[in-house]
Amino acid sequence: MLGVDAIVDAALRIVDSEGVDAVSMRRVAAEFSTGPASLYAHVANKDQLLTLVHDRIVDEIEIPDCDTWQELLRAGSHTIRDTYRRHNDAARLSFGFVPEGTKALDYTERLMELMLAAGVPAQVAAWTLDVVSLYVAADAYEGWLLGQRFDDGSGRDPEQLGHEYFAGVAERFATLPAGRYPVLLANLGAMMAGTGDERFDFGIEMLIAGVAAQASPDRD
Amino acid sequence: MLGVDAIVDAALRIVDSEGVDAVSMRRVAAEFSTGPASLYAHVANKDQLLTLVHDRIVDEIEIPDCDTWQELLRAGSHTIRDTYRRHNDAARLSFGFVPEGTKALDYTERLMELMLAAGVPAQVAAWTLDVVSLYVAADAYEGWLLGQRFDDGSGRDPEQLGHEYFAGVAERFATLPAGRYPVLLANLGAMMAGTGDERFDFGIEMLIAGVAAQASPDRD
DNA sequence: GCCTTGACACGAACAGCGTTCGCCGCTAGA
DNA sequence: TCTAGCGGCGAACGCTGTTCGTGTCAAGGC
Structure with a gap:
């Protein structure tokens, strides 16, 4: 039993x-x-x-079949994030652990293979995996927090409460002294814009672009 | 009282x-x-x-005085990370919150100012701030975990126990089937190398490089 | 067959947790 | 003088992770 x-x-x-x-x-x-x-x-x-x-x-993670490390890092990161997000705040359990399951190892192997073949130094590849994994888990966890932590037991939709939190932040920002925070005030729209998915995409793309610059130029 | x-x-x-x-x-x-x-x-x-x-x-954070957004993002991220790390696992308290204190707002303002002046689009600047902040907090928190979570009450140094955890991971990785994980096995050294600081630096530099590529070319 | 050992199961209890409720004392204002 | 509000706090509630001690069962050895 x-x-x-x-x-x-x-x-x-x-x-x-x-x-x-x-x-x-x-x-x-x-x-x-x-x-x-x-x-x-x-x-x-x-x-x-x-x-x-x-x-x-x-072990639920389905490793995407990709031909370049960029594609695999992008698709893999999305898959890992989605997997975590299917399980509420489970992403928080990943902090501080090196994943050793078969799926994780397979993903690591495939990514390392593609990166090394593309001229990315081994140390860069290893750190890329670390950094991106940390970022993915943090984003998944924070995404859950933003969606759930505002559940105040009132029965109102926690996601709506989360939106209200951000609306409140925007309102408070709007009252800041213009003399001290002119740029922030002029760009409040951008500060509050975009979805969590867009922000996540942005972060992944920035990391991919940064790492790509580390690859050996004659192998790109 | x-x-x-x-x-x-x-x-x-x-x-x-x-x-x-x-x-x-x-x-x-x-x-x-x-x-x-x-x-x-x-x-x-x-x-x-x-x-x-x-x-x-x-509110303890001391905002560095920098002339470029790259310098400020780099130095600021280090400062924020160091500040968190002076307070054990306090970084975990930051997830899911938009910082609204004076220091955070001053930093935001200065960074936005420098980025916009350098041709970074407002949306990119805003998301950069989000992504980097999340990464910094996650790194600070995980760094604490790795240093402390292995405290098993035996009186032995938790940091040493953490090192033993990683040594154990390396040992277990070394026993993986070479036919399935050739690249991983050939690069175990790189997988386990480096300090937390180095990894953090790497992540910040990658994000900076990625964002720099988003700046308007005629303003760089 | 009997005894021993190990594995599994689990009730009771321990020491701790966040929070609420009800009561008390003090101060300020009407 | 009375009332309201604020701050303080003991007792209690419902919950937590874990340990200790006891019981049952099966397998192996004598």
């Missing part, structure tokens, strides 16, 4: 319905009509359970 | 000595030899207290 796989399944279901903070050992155990102590025969502690949940999510 | 400023001071001291998770209303209240209920006359809840702590930290 119980087993680590079943426990991880249950925890992931809770993440999917209510987010990472809703996962308590009691909640998970309740899925099996038992108490939290029963889980400790299978997982060392809650941290380990959440790590296993994260591993489960990473 | 009590007051929001004093409460934020106390919470920040706890962050500085033991990290964000050590901040509980009881802990903060104990700094005043009282109980947690006493705090609620001054702060709405724990979330608000942590937001105020974050604002306090952001």
Whole structure:
């Protein structure tokens, strides 16, 4: 009945319905009509359970089939972000861990292969993978926060509440002294414009452009 | 005796000595030899207290005096990262919030001014600020995690434990099938090389290079 | 067959958490 | 003098992760 796989399944279901903070050992155990102590025969502690949940999510990632490192980095980043975003704030579980599952390793291998073949130095390729992964997870997590953290239990749509937060920021910005913040005030529209997806795209494209400049010129 | 400023001071001291998770209303209240209920006359809840702590930290930031947006983005990012890192894992408090303190606004204004003057489109400038801020906070937070999360209470140095984590990863990677992961295995050194600072620098430089390519060519 | 060991299961309890409720004392203003 | 508002705070609520001790079962050894 119980087993680590079943426990991880249950925890992931809770993440999917209510987010990472809703996962308590009691909640998970309740899925099996038992108490939290029963889980400790299978997982060392809650941290380990959440790590296993994260591993489960990473193993969902479908690695795109691409011919250039730019395409793979772009498509892969989107895929990873989308995968995280299917699981509420699960992206937060990735901070500080090197992914070691098969999917992650396959992606790493393929990306390194394409980058090295294109003349990107190995160190640059390795750091690119690190930096982009961190950025993707941070964006996925913040995107969730912006969508959910404004849920104040009033029953109103948290996303709408998030929009109201940004509207409030824009209003407060608009009252800033023009003498001190002329550029900001003149460009409030741009400051508040765009969707999270557009911002994410922008960041990825900037990193790709920056890294491309590191590739050996005679191999581009 | 009590007051929001004093409460934020106390919470920040706890962050500085033991990290964000050590901040509980009881802990903060104990700094005043009282109980947690006493705090609620001054702060709405724990979330608000942590937001105020974050604002306090952001107000520490010293904005560098730079003549180009590249210099300012580089130096500013380092300064912000350093500021966060003086406060354990405080960087995690920044996710999902638009900074509205004086220091943050001054930095925004100066950076926008320099970027626009250099021909960077307003939308690009705005998104650059967003993306870089997110990256800086994520790096600061993950840097803390890597330094601290391995503290297992055994009294051994958590940073050493972190190094051991990475050594373990390298060992496990080294046992991967060479037929499936030839590039990864051939470049394990690069995968594991470098310091967190180097990685951070790399990410910032890549973003700067990518954004520079967005500047109007006749204004560079 | 009996005993031992290990694995699994789980109730009770511990020490902690954020927050609310109700009460109290003090001050300022009517 | 009375009232309202503010600040303070104890007790309690419902929740948290985890440990300890006990029980059951199966497998292996004697």
